[in-house]
Amino acid sequence: MTKDIKAQPAPEHLVSKFKLQTSKEVDFFLPVNKGSNAKVGHAKELTAETPKLFQPLEITPGFTLSNRIGVSPMCTYSAPSSGSEIGNPTQFHQTHYGSFALRGSGLIIVESTAVAPNGRLSPEDVGIWNDEQAKAWRSVVQFAHSQGVKIGIQLGHGGRKASGIPPADHLQFGIDSSLGGWSDVKGAVVAPSALPFNPDPEVNLQGYVTPTALTTDQVEETVELFGAAAKRAYEIAGFDFVEIHGAHGYLINEFLSASSNKRTDQYGGSFENRIRFLLEIVDAVKSETHPTFLRISADELTPSDPDAWTIEDSVKLAHVLVERGGVHVIDVSSGANNPHAERRPSHQGFQVPYAKALKAAVGDKIQIAAVGGFVDGEFANKVVENGEADIVLVGKTLLKNPGLPWVWADQLGVKINVGRPLEWPYYHPAWKF
Structure with missing residues (x-):
C-alpha cells in the first residue's frame, strides 16, 4: 500500500520569499519584480564598475531613469482619422509601447502627438487636443508605470508639413480632404510665413501647399494649445514628462529658421525673435513637478542657404535655455x-557630433540625448562614458527588437531587470534554500 501524503503548509520564509507581487497600476493580474531596485532596466547589481549606460540618471529631484537607454519618438500612423475617436491611441499603442516597457528601456517617448487637429502630420496621427484623447492614453501610461518605466509624450504641430501621406514619401506629398487631409481647406495648413516646404514643382509633385501665415494672435493661441496639451498629459493621462517637438521642419522648427520664417512682427527677424515662439511654449508647458524635454534639429544641413539654422545657432539657443531654465533634456x-539639405550616410552614431557640441556648451546644466542609428551596446556605452551625451535614444533598431537594451546588457556583462513574466528563463533561481 502506498502511504497517504498530506499537503504540508510551506515554511514561512518561503511564503514571504516567493509570494507573487502584483502591479497596482493596471486593472488586470500582472506579476512584477520586488524590491527598491526592481524597476525594469535597472541593473540587478549596481557597482562602480557598472557600465555608465546602465547606471541610473537623475534628471530632476525625484525623477531618475533606471538606465540611459530611451525609446525615441517614432510616428506609427495608427490612430482613427475621423469620427468620435479621431486621434485616439488604440490597443495597438498599448501593445507597441508595452513591448518596450517590459524589456529594459529606461524611458519611453511616445510619438509626435498633435496639439490641434490641423497640427497632425497625417490624418492617422494621434492627438491630445481634447480630454477624451488624454483618457485614451491612460492605459499606455499605466502599463509603463507597472514596470517602473518613465514615459513621456512628444507634443507637436506639423505646421506647413501637416496633412501629409503616412508614412511613405512623407516629406514629398500632402493630401486633401478626399483622402482625409486638409491641404485644400483654406487656412488649415499654417506656418510662420506663406512659404511651402518645397516650392520646386518638379520635386514637389502634388506636394505640400503654400501655407497660410499665422497672425500674431494665432501664434499666441498656438502657444496656449501646447500648454493645454501638457496639462492634459499630466493631469488626465498621467505622463511623467513632455517633450516639445522643435525639430524636423515642423511648426516650431519653421519659426526658428530664417529660411522658413520671414515674419516682421515680434516672432520673426532677429535670432531673439525667431526663438520667441519656442520659449513661450517652454513657459506654457513647464511644470514644477515634471521635467521638460525638447527635441531640436541641431543643423539644417543646408550650407548653401545663408538663412538656414546651424549648429552654432543651436549652441546659442542652448545657452539661452540654460539661462532661462525650464528645459531639462535636449534631444538632438x-x-x-x-x-x-545635404544627404549624409546614416552610419551608427552619425548624429552624435551634434549632441557632443551641445553637451560641451551646457555641461551638466541640461542633460543631452543623442540619436542616430545605434545598434551596438559597446558603441552606445562609449558615447555616454566619453561625455558626448547623457542618454542614448534608439528608434528603428528597437522597432526590430524591443529587447535591445537587454541584448546590450548581455554584451556589456550586466544583468538587468525585465518584466517578471519574461526574465525567469534567463535569470533562473538557484534551486536551494
Whole structure:
C-alpha cells in the first residue's frame, strides 16, 4: 500500500520569499519584480564598475531613469482619422509601447502627438487636443508605470508639413480632404510665413501647399494649445514628462529658421525673435513637478542657404535655455526643414557630433540625448562614458527588437531587470534554500 501524503503548509520564509507581487497600476493580474531596485532596466547589481549606460540618471529631484537607454519618438500612423475617436491611441499603442516597457528601456517617448487637429502630420496621427484623447492614453501610461518605466509624450504641430501621406514619401506629398487631409481647406495648413516646404514643382509633385501665415494672435493661441496639451498629459493621462517637438521642419522648427520664417512682427527677424515662439511654449508647458524635454534639429544641413539654422545657432539657443531654465533634456537630431539639405550616410552614431557640441556648451546644466542609428551596446556605452551625451535614444533598431537594451546588457556583462513574466528563463533561481 502506498502511504497517504498530506499537503504540508510551506515554511514561512518561503511564503514571504516567493509570494507573487502584483502591479497596482493596471486593472488586470500582472506579476512584477520586488524590491527598491526592481524597476525594469535597472541593473540587478549596481557597482562602480557598472557600465555608465546602465547606471541610473537623475534628471530632476525625484525623477531618475533606471538606465540611459530611451525609446525615441517614432510616428506609427495608427490612430482613427475621423469620427468620435479621431486621434485616439488604440490597443495597438498599448501593445507597441508595452513591448518596450517590459524589456529594459529606461524611458519611453511616445510619438509626435498633435496639439490641434490641423497640427497632425497625417490624418492617422494621434492627438491630445481634447480630454477624451488624454483618457485614451491612460492605459499606455499605466502599463509603463507597472514596470517602473518613465514615459513621456512628444507634443507637436506639423505646421506647413501637416496633412501629409503616412508614412511613405512623407516629406514629398500632402493630401486633401478626399483622402482625409486638409491641404485644400483654406487656412488649415499654417506656418510662420506663406512659404511651402518645397516650392520646386518638379520635386514637389502634388506636394505640400503654400501655407497660410499665422497672425500674431494665432501664434499666441498656438502657444496656449501646447500648454493645454501638457496639462492634459499630466493631469488626465498621467505622463511623467513632455517633450516639445522643435525639430524636423515642423511648426516650431519653421519659426526658428530664417529660411522658413520671414515674419516682421515680434516672432520673426532677429535670432531673439525667431526663438520667441519656442520659449513661450517652454513657459506654457513647464511644470514644477515634471521635467521638460525638447527635441531640436541641431543643423539644417543646408550650407548653401545663408538663412538656414546651424549648429552654432543651436549652441546659442542652448545657452539661452540654460539661462532661462525650464528645459531639462535636449534631444538632438538634425535636418528636415529644407528639401535641398545635404544627404549624409546614416552610419551608427552619425548624429552624435551634434549632441557632443551641445553637451560641451551646457555641461551638466541640461542633460543631452543623442540619436542616430545605434545598434551596438559597446558603441552606445562609449558615447555616454566619453561625455558626448547623457542618454542614448534608439528608434528603428528597437522597432526590430524591443529587447535591445537587454541584448546590450548581455554584451556589456550586466544583468538587468525585465518584466517578471519574461526574465525567469534567463535569470533562473538557484534551486536551494
